[in-house]
Amino acid sequence: MDQETKFHHGTPAADAKPIIEMHDIEKHFGNIIALAGVSFDVRPGECHCLLGDNGAGKSTFIKTMSGVHKPTKGTITIDGQAMDFSSPRDAMEAGIATVFQDLAMIPLMSVTRNFFMGREPVIGSGPFKRMDIQTMNEAAVEEMHKMGINLRGPDQAVGTLSGGERQTVAIARAVYFGARVLILDEPTSALGVRQTSNVLATIDRVRKQGVGVVFISHNVRHALAVGDRFTVLNRGKTLGTATRGEITPEELQDMMAGGQEMAQLEGSLEGTV
Amino acid sequence: MADTPQIVLDERLKKEGIGARLIKRPELGAIAGVVLVTLFFLITADGAMFTLSGIMNFMTPAAQLGILAIGAAMLMIGGEFDLSIGSMVAFAGLIFGACTVTLGLPLLLAIPLTLAVAAGIGAVNGTIVLKTGLPSFIVTLAFLFILRGASLVGLKLASGGSTQLRGVRDAVEGDWLAPFFSGDAFGPIFAWLAQVGVVETFNNGTPKVPGIPVEILWFILLALIATFVLLRTPQGNWIFASGGDRNAASNSGVPVRKVKISLFMFAAICGALVAIITVMDSGSTDARRGFMKEFEAIIAAVIGGCLLTGGYGSAIGAFFGAIIFGMVTIGLTYTNFDQDWFQVFLGGMLLIAVLFNNYIRKRVTGER
Numbered sequence: 007m008d009q010e011t012k013f014h015h016g017t018p019a020a021d022a023k024p025i026i027e028m029h030d031i032e033k034h035f036g037n038i039i040a041l042a043g044v045s046f047d048v049r050p051g052e053c054h055c056l057l058g059d060n061g062a063g064k065s066t067f068i069k070t071m072s073g074v075h076k077p078t079k080g081t082i083t084i085d086g087q088a089m090d091f092s093s094p095r096d097a098m099e100a101g102i103a104t105v106f107q108d109l110a111m112i113p114l115m116s117v118t119r120n121f122f123m124g125r126e127p128v129i130g131s132g133p134f135k136r137m138d139i140q141t142m143n144e145a146a147v148e149e150m151h152k153m154g155i156n157l158r159g160p161d162q163a164v165g166t167l168s169g170g171e172r173q174t175v176a177i178a179r180a181v182y183f184g185a186r187v188l189i190l191d192e193p194t195s196a197l198g199v200r201q202t203s204n205v206l207a208t209i210d211r212v213r214k215q216g217v218g219v220v221f222i223s224h225n226v227r228h229a230l231a232v233g234d235r236f237t238v239l240n241r242g243k244t245l246g247t248a249t250r251g252e253i254t255p256e257e258l259q260d261m262m263a264g265g266q267e268m269a270q271l272e273g274s275l276e277g278t279v
Numbered sequence: 280m281a282d283t284p285q286i287v288l289d290e291r292l293k294k295e296g297i298g299a300r301l302i303k304r305p306e307l308g309a310i311a312g313v314v315l316v317t318l319f320f321l322i323t324a325d326g327a328m329f330t331l332s333g334i335m336n337f338m339t340p341a342a343q344l345g346i347l348a349i350g351a352a353m354l355m356i357g358g359e360f361d362l363s364i365g366s367m368v369a370f371a372g373l374i375f376g377a378c379t380v381t382l383g384l385p386l387l388l389a390i391p392l393t394l395a396v397a398a399g400i401g402a403v404n405g406t407i408v409l410k411t412g413l414p415s416f417i418v419t420l421a422f423l424f425i426l427r428g429a430s431l432v433g434l435k436l437a438s439g440g441s442t443q444l445r446g447v448r449d450a451v452e453g454d455w456l457a458p459f460f461s462g463d464a465f466g467p468i469f470a471w472l473a474q475v476g477v478v479e480t481f482n483n484g485t486p487k488v489p490g491i492p493v494e495i496l497w498f499i500l501l502a503l504i505a506t507f508v509l510l511r512t513p514q515g516n517w518i519f520a521s522g523g524d525r526n527a528a529s530n531s532g533v534p535v536r537k538v539k540i541s542l543f544m545f546a547a548i549c550g551a552l553v554a555i556i557t558v559m560d561s562g563s564t565d566a567r568r569g570f571m572k573e574f575e576a577i578i579a580a581v582i583g584g585c586l587l588t589g590g591y592g593s594a595i596g597a598f599f600g601a602i603i604f605g606m607v608t609i610g611l612t613y614t615n616f617d618q619d620w621f622q623v624f625l626g627g628m629l630l631i632a633v634l635f636n637n638y639i640r641k642r643v644t645g646e647r
């Protein structure tokens with residue numbers, strides 16, 4: 007079944023004001039130039055796919071968006087206001103939630119503790135203010151269930167989860183806290199068929215609620231299934247942004263791979279990729 | 280970290296016996312250790328060891344070490360070490376002595392000032408570690424020497440050439456805050472217990488145990504607070520997260536820097552608290568105070584289940600780890616063994632604890 011047919015793509019008003027705008031972002035690590043001027047924006051209710059080859063700078067770029075890296079140059083504005091995130095916590099407070107490629111999970115800690123890490127709900131007051139463990143456990147199990155994973159128990163250590171289960175915890179956590187912008191850095195790389203569909207359906211669901219989604223993937227089919235706009239990065243620069251319908255899957259795939267070589271490769275693999 | 284409620288029962292989950300659940304608790308090893316050591320001394324030691332006065336006898340050094348061990352354990356769970364807390368005891372002792380004797384300040388000023396100086400040094404330690412990304416081991420090793428040396432120099436200045444500063448007891452005599460930091464608590468209750476014959480008395484009628492030494496109460500109080508913070512508050516979650524994986528914690532919104540610097544400050548404050556209590560008890564301070572205590576505190580924390588790599592451990596474990604220490608040091612004097620077996624015993628305990636912790640960690644993380 008072609009997943010492309012599965013979702014009714016909203017028509018995010020093309021004139022809607024972006025939630026977050028990144029202008030001419032550059033990021034240097036010493037003498038390494040990871041980003042050489044990338045502009046990008048996310049509007050409410052759209053899924054903006056960020057595509058590109060390995061090492062193109064996708065992760066580095068979203069990390070500037072989520073407060074992990076300070077851009078060397080360039081500006082970030084939210085609702086037209088210039089922002090200067092000095093930590094991921096700042097970005098979260100601005101309503102940006104991220105699933106990092108490395109997931110940002112602590113193996114020795116339980117699912118619940120990981121799920122709420124940094125944003126624990128509390129009950130009580132004064133010196134007896136404490137985590138609301140009951141609510142936390144219930145929410146963690148419930149959110150995981152929504153994503154199609156039945157946990158053995160909320161106190162299971164994350165280190166004992168399978169790769170896909172772990173990835174699902176990270177996604178469920180971000181969706182739960184992603185108030186305005188949800189960034190997903192290759193969220194489906196370890197997922198099974200059912201969980202992948204679930205993640206794509208979740209993207210669709212939160213988009214309908216007006217959240218802006220940034221979706222990084224190496225899989226053209228997944229991107230086409232949910233994407234409204236596609237921005238391709240190559241060697242730290244944008245190759246351009248296309249709107250859904252303006253571009254064929256083949257064109258997109260060629261752009262993602264950085265151009266020519268793909269045609270030759272495809273020949274030798276007899277069109278299996 | 281076993282947050283109890285079972286919400287869904289999954290058929291892929293074998294019913295866990297109470298034993299299997301317990302073994303996942305970091306403090307289990309230390310509790311088992313206390314039981315073993317108790318059994319050992321019940322067999323080998325003079326019965327006097329486990330009378331009330333015998334217990335106070337080994338609990339007092341256990342508490343003095345334990346206060347340090349709780350600070351060290353919290354810091355270790357947060358992923359860092361502080362090798363300077365032993366020297367901090369000497370340095371804070373100097374500050375405290377100078378405040379009370381040289382400057383003649385009341386305790387109401389001298390104690391907060393001493394704690395503040397310690398916290399400041401802890402913050403410096405932490406800031407250097409976090410700013411440079413150097414291992415805390417090496418940065419605090421530098422402070423081990425700096426603070427020890429500064430204590431020597433400072434003592435000579437304050438006392439006019441000697442490495443001991445006397446007269447603290449006279450200086451704090453009659454201060455209303457003194458009973459909270461020195462001597463024995465619950466004196467009247469013990470006097471009454473002696474009268475009704477629960478507590479043994481000397482021939483003249485005074486109780487053999489005049490009360491509970493205040494350091495024991497501080498020790499218990501700190502262990503309870505630390506445990507509550509670790510297991511039940513967001514800050515506790517941040518401590519585990521910061522120690523477990525600094526980057527992941529920071530990316531998830533944990534203010535790692537603040538957490539770690541606070542832990543350095545807390546460890547230093549624990550050192551200063553020990554300094555205040557012991558200096559007031561002995562009435563003087565000297566430059567050898569707290570010598571090698573940093574290692575003993577870290578060992579107690581490790582016996583208590585803290586992993587050297589951070590992110591795992593417990594304050595209650597460190598509590599029992601320190602009690603094991605006190606029992607072994609003092610207990611040997613109740614036996615016919617040569618007391619110098621102490622160090623052999625210590626090394627052995629440490630080795631067993633590390634092997635045990637390593638095994639537990641693999642079980643918890645399901646390391647394959």
Ligand SMILES: Nc1ncnc2c1ncn2[C@@H]1O[C@H](COP(=O)(O)OP(=O)(O)OP(=O)(O)O)[C@@H](O)[C@H]1O
Binds near residue numbers: 040
């Ligand atoms: N902290 C860093 N220090 C130095 N170089 C870095 C750092 N982070 C990223 N880079 C470099 O920046 C470039 C872009 O990396 P990035 O992780 O953003 O790629 P990516 O597009 O996410 O790739 P992938 O698809 O493999 O995840 C790489 O060449 C990488 O070596």
Ligand SMILES: [Mg+2]
Binds near residue numbers: 065066107191
């Ligand atoms: Mg990447």
